[in-house]
């Protein structure tokens with residue numbers, strides 16, 4: 001599974017960020033495009049799971065032994081590669097209707113292009129992590145200096161987008177980093193650790209970067225989740241078929257007894273990251 005997902009993410013990266021391929025949804029209940037913010041009714045607010053970030057913690061057992069973050073039957077939804085002008089708001093509306101807070105790992109370039117969407121994600125109460133500046137598929141293939149700059153610019157772009165937001169929304173940006181293609185490297189993780197940035201991988205994906213139907217994305221998500229019974233799920237808010245299947249996936253998971261949780265950093269995590277040498281959070285103007 002790990003090899004399959006990693007190679008798939010590799011492929012998705014190779015195809016390029018601009019490609020938002022999707023298959024037609026089959027037999028899915030598709031919610032209307034951007035129906036707007038909906039009141040959360042019938043479900044309790046999403047409980048939070050606090051991730052320590054000090055010293056560069058790592059989460060997600062697909063890559064990191066001992067990286068369990070969640071308890072039995074707990075699922076954290078995470079969305080990579082946005083914000084996307086076509087689908088991010090649809091995803092936000094669905095999450096609102098189903099009373100779920102998630103985590104969005106944003107690409108800096110897209111955050112710079114649509115700072116309003118970054119602020120919208122924060123205003124809806126979701127956690128924001130970052131996912132590099134331009135999403136190079138494998139940071140290991142860049143000179144270390146350039147790779148560090150990729151990561152730093154990603155944080156800076158999101159932070160700058162949030163600069164115009166209320167303080168509570170600015171605080172939604174967590175010291176969480178997800179490597180593009182999940183292709184981490186020891187020197188970069190050491191560098192992140194010195195800045196108290198946590199690396200957040202996953203327990204499973206749903207192959208939603210492939211040209212498969214929405215129903216198939218849902219089927220694979222459920223199959224992967226049922227194998228482990230808990231974990232962090234990677235989806236992409238750049239994919240229309242992901243938004244198409246999301247309501248059905250949420251309903252199916254709740255029927256199976258799963259509970260959604262939101263990943264959040266410790267209360268002092270931002271201060272820790274901002275006080276690090278050459279901080280990645282809290283002082284974006286130091287980033288060259």
Ligand SMILES: [Zn+2]
Pocket residue numbers: 080081131135180181
């Ligand atoms: Zn990605």
